[in-house]
Amino acid sequence: MNKVSAGVALVTGASSGIGYATAAALLQAGYRVYGTSRRTPAAGPAGVAMRTADVRDDASVARLIGDVLAEAGRIDLLVNNAGIGVTGGAEESSVAQAQALFDVNVFGPMRVIRAALPAMRQQGAGRIVNISSILGVIPAPYNAIYAASKHAIEGYSESLDHELRGFGIRVVLIEPAYTSTGFDAHGMTPDQPLAIYDEVRAQAERLMQRGVTAGDAPEIVAQTVLKAARAATPKLRYTAGKMAGRVRLLRRFVPESAFDKSLRKQAGLPA
Template structure:
């Protein structure tokens, strides 16, 4: 990749929100962009070719990669953005629901990466950017399963980056905090609601909505993804926005007990 011809990019979950804005930012920067959505959408949108792909289905992922190769002949960048959220007490979700969440947020990432790696290796270069979250490195009450998926993506990405460097391929993480998208409107609910968590769940829903209203614009995350995709010597992690950078610093340097106390206070949880 270079500044005048950065190459061909795939952005999953590009029909709305962070994925859509990221696809536009990459296209503006010179990438030829293929965006994906679970359901078929208009074939061409603002210079971005949209293709259907279900990241939980091996055949769908393989079909997507074949289509991009047939059209563009190469894949230089993969941005794994597709994902889903879940708000509720950890014990309110069955293992079936937990597995479904991991199938999108973790195994979807793995499927996409496994599909593009042979191509990137044959090219002798490539870049993979995985959308994580500050919840990938801090505790998030009532987001236990969602946080677990992001922790998994972080560990997987860090290990994978070490493995792929000999092939000219790098892996980076982008970690947003609250971002002004429809994320909170699309949060899944636990599949076995327990009355004991009703008040806390409702309180967290309000807290998330307020935080989202004050959060970063999705363009902030898109610019961070662009930096992770084009840096000659990429960092392992990119905090996206002021809040994410502040949380990252606090997590590293503030004593655990003090961080825990502050977190509970901000979320209105009893000490």
């Protein structure tokens, strides 16, 4: 596939955090950038055309893609960034809550991709960047629902990349670790909390807060997105930041028993 030159980019969840930084970086790199937010009105980086869209709603996504194509004529780069999390024991989230989280983190990207693909196929070129997480690579105690959604988007993206290469379209995954955003403050809380998990849930929340506070700047993730967008022959997966890179390396080469022991120690769980 030929290198994707600066063209029209669409970034979901661009009003804050990783999405905001990514939209700004793409604009600086010469892309014409559209960003989305569920809230109206939504502020994005200066120069980014913000649109209201809910990735949970088929009609909202169809309007978004239709409006961008009517105005810009094409979509060269799609960055699926919108996402939410939940911290707590897996059994503290009802199936309905898990479905609500998957509706944003998994089915949201699926909706946007399906709506954008006809135009990308007609162009004969395009790049889709899905923001995953290092929790799509490793087990994550007290983040089981969120980690499951990221494992799902990893499998979906890898399969999709094989399907779309013949049309000149590539799919890429970005895997950040802790990132200094408001992600922890805007996540779900378990809808069926159990007292037996109160102490460990609070501990997991503190660990998440410390990680986010000390995490990588969202601009580091944004630069990784830009690297993946510009690559003539992109890799399927890019880790973003030093921690994510170390974790992926350890997961690959450290024996499973040793990795398990280290993970439990880091999470403050008994051996």
